[in-house]
Amino acid sequence: MKYIAIAAAALLLAQAPAGATTVRVHYAASGKDGIQVRADKGAAGWSQGVPATRDPGPLNVWTFTWPDALGDIQMKPTLGADKVSIGGVYKLPAGSTLDIYPFFGPPFGKVTIVKDVASPQLNNKRALRIYLPPSYGENAAKRYPVLYMHDGQNLFDAKTASFGVEWGIDETINRLVATGVMDEVIVVGIDNTPERIAEYTPCCDPKYGGGKLNAYDAFIVETVKPYVDRTYRTLPGKDTTAIMGSSLGGIASVLIAQRHPDIFSKAGGVSSSFWWNNGTLPAKVPDRVPVKFYLDAGTRDDGLDDTTKMRDAMLAKGWRDGDDLLFYKAEGGRHNEASWAARVDKPLTWFFPWGSARQ
Structure with missing residues (x-):
C-alpha cells in the first residue's frame, strides 16, 4: 500500500504543469456557458478565448495555466465565448497563481x-x-x-x-x-x-x-x-x-x-x-x-x-x-x-x- 501511494503521488507530480502561471476564476458559471480566458500570450488571444477547466467540487472555480517561459501574462475572463468581464485586465507575474472574482453584469452599485x-x-x-x-x-x-x-x-x-x-x-x-x-x-x-x-x-x-x-x-x-x-x-x-x-x-x-x-x-x-x-x-x-x-x-x-x-x-x-x-x-x-x-x-x-x- 505504501508503494502504491508513493507511485500515485509521483504520477500526480508528473502530470502537474512545471513552472505554470495560473489563474483561478471564481464564478458560478453554468456548465453550458462556462468560463473562457482571453490573454496577450499563449493559446488564448484577445479576440478569441480558450475554455478554462472547472475544478471538481462545489466552489465554482475555473483554472487556466500558461508555461512560465511565456513571461508575465495579461488576461481577462469571459462568460461563455463572448461576454467579457467588466473592469480592467488582470496581470499575472510569471510563475504566479492569481485568484480573481469577476463580474459580467451592469457596472452599477x-x-x-x-x-x-x-x-x-x-x-x-x-x-x-x-x-x-x-x-x-x-x-x-x-x-x-x-x-x-x-x-x-x-x-x-x-x-x-x-x-x-x-x-x-x-x-x-x-x-x-x-x-x-x-x-x-x-x-x-x-x-x-x-x-x-x-x-x-x-x-x-x-x-x-x-x-x-x-x-x-x-x-x-x-x-x-x-x-x-x-x-x-x-x-x-x-x-x-x-x-x-x-x-x-x-x-x-x-x-x-x-x-x-x-x-x-x-x-x-x-x-x-x-x-x-x-x-x-x-x-x-x-x-x-x-x-x-x-x-x-x-x-x-x-x-x-x-x-x-x-x-x-x-x-x-x-x-x-x-x-x-x-x-x-x-x-x-x-x-x-x-x-x-x-x-x-x-x-x-x-x-x-x-x-x-x-x-
Missing part, C-alpha cells in the same frame, strides 16, 4: 440605508448608507475592501445633502470600476447628527468647543465596523480598510487613523479643517504610523495654507511624499461638495487601484 443604528458611546442613533459594489449580488464568492466615510447624507443623494449637492460617490466608483482603474469597494456612509461639530473634533476650539471625537472614534471602531463585517462580505483586515471625510470630517479621519493603524491602512482628509483650535493639529503631529494619508485643499478659501502646514509636518515626521503621503492642490477648488466630487477620484484610485485587493 446599489445604496441601501440602515436606519437607527444606536451608538452606546454617544447615546444617540443615526443611519448608515451602504454602497454595495456592482458585483455584490452577482458573484457571491467575492469579498470587498471597505471605505468608511462621514457626513453620509451628502455622499449619494442630492435630496439629503446639506446644500443640495452630493459627492456622487456611487457614480464615481461605478465609472472607475467600469474603466478598470479602481477595485470594487463597499462604502459605509455614516450620517452626521446635530452634534456634528463636537463628534468630529478633539477638545477644544476657543470658538466652537468640540471634544467628542474619542466617543465617535469608539462608535466607528467598536460598533459600526463590527456590524459591517458581520453583515456584509468584507475584507476586514487593516490593509483593506480605509476612512475618509471632508472639512471637520477630514480631521476626524486623520486623527482616527493615526490612533488605529492596526485597523485602518488608508485615510483621506479632503479640505480638512486643520485650523481647528488655533492650528494645534499640524503643530502636534504624532510619530509616523504605517498608514497612507491623502490630503488636499482647494486654492479658493479652502484652508490651503493650513493643509500645507500639515503636509510639511507629516513629512518632517517621516512620511514619504507620493509613497505614504499624497498631497493635492486643487486649482480653483472651494470648500463644498461640488469641488470634492470633482476630485474624489484621486484618493479612491490611490487607495484602491485595480487589482490591488486580494482575498
